[in-house]
Amino acid sequence: MVRSWIVVMMLTCSDLVFAGVPVTDRAQDLLFPRAPVQTTAAESYHRELQRLASLGKLDVDKPRLLQIRQICSRLIAQAILLKPAAAHWPWEVHLTSDPGVAAYSMSGGKLLVGSDFIDKYHLNDNELAVALAHEIGHVIAEHVREQISMAAGFEPRVPNRTVNVVDVINSMESDISVFLRLQPLSRLQEMEADDIGIELAARAGVYPAAIISFYTKLARQDGGRSIFDTHGPSSQRVEFIESMADYARPVYAASYKKNVPAYIFMPKYHVNTASRAASIR
Template sequence: MEDRYIDRTVGLAAAGKLDEDRALLARLRYISTQLIREAIELKPEAAAWQWEVHTTSDPEVDAICMAGGKILVGSAFVRQLALTDGELATLLAHEVAHVVAEHARETFSEAMLLNRLPAVPLEVVMARLDSDLSLQIRLSKLSSLQESEADQLGMVLAHRAGWAADDMVSFYRKLAASEQSALVSGAYPATASRLSMARGMTLLFDY
């Protein structure tokens, strides 16, 4: 899994598409420091992970995370939604939540089980996760559950880091209004449900 991350970032850097927006990178790293601190409170072993946050101008990237604390955010996506710091914190918290819940490892484990007959090498399964539509469909239920968990856990992390509940709801409202984002694809719960979830979560923060 580390190799996938290295290949991705090296490829983006070679194409001149990694960390060009220094102002956005500074915002992301400042905000993520607060969120990672809260993540470590929830999961102490996360302190040993090599957390990294990068930006890319690749228009195909919204926001993605990889195992061990590797997060990549698309600058075009941030500009498209005109995200404030509070909304950006909600986006980052969602990705940090994926890492804390170790969703990447869970997905790889499930993919390995789906391919156990006949036995398929790990590197082949990793490649198929990006290119095999049938495998992606079989994993779609798990993916949707993971996204719901990351939405909720992410809001908890953002709240604990001191970000306003209104900003969290605003992020999901903007996401629901966006028709081009991968974050509103079939792998995710319906945007109306996510917005409703966000509003419901804010009620818990009032107690």
């Protein structure tokens, strides 16, 4: 999950938007417009890329970067089929050797993957695809936008009074009571990202067995920090994921009969890595 937002904008409380989440079809209250949330995320993402580049920790391992983008290109293509608006988002995928980064996504399709995370869990391509599909699930479900919207709703609403988003963001990052009130939604979103991610992975041709092996590796972790710190007890997750692997098998079987498409990244950000030769089967 994204944990840092800086949004500079003013909105009225009448901007409430109701939407459904891909795959789960859960109704969401989305108070804030999409565009400024994504713009702010992109600015934050690019600042982080610049910082990592200045340290010599960005996109150094070119073969691995290409491999990750090939995996993502197939997952993002499926994400766009579930969320057509995402076709217009400038998706980006980068790799860092910063040991503090596992894998995370930001609004609008910005992903960052840590090479240490891949090495720590000895992830093969299919297992890495499961992790990335989870992150892409967060993106197309617009989970960050939903959290910002909910946090804004904690403030008393006064007619004709605008909501200062900077104050909302600050409260999310510094007010423990706001953090705790967001936790039920955060837990729901993590489970939902699993649901969406498994659907995406299966459609993209990822072996269902990789779902079990990936999450089993995480469950065996020794308490170190990971992207799944907020996902609840490992035992519950493994039980849940085994049921999801059962769900994924027929989806995967159907995908195997199709020519699975690949997303083509914008040249502004990437060279075209969406090779037809790319395969994660």
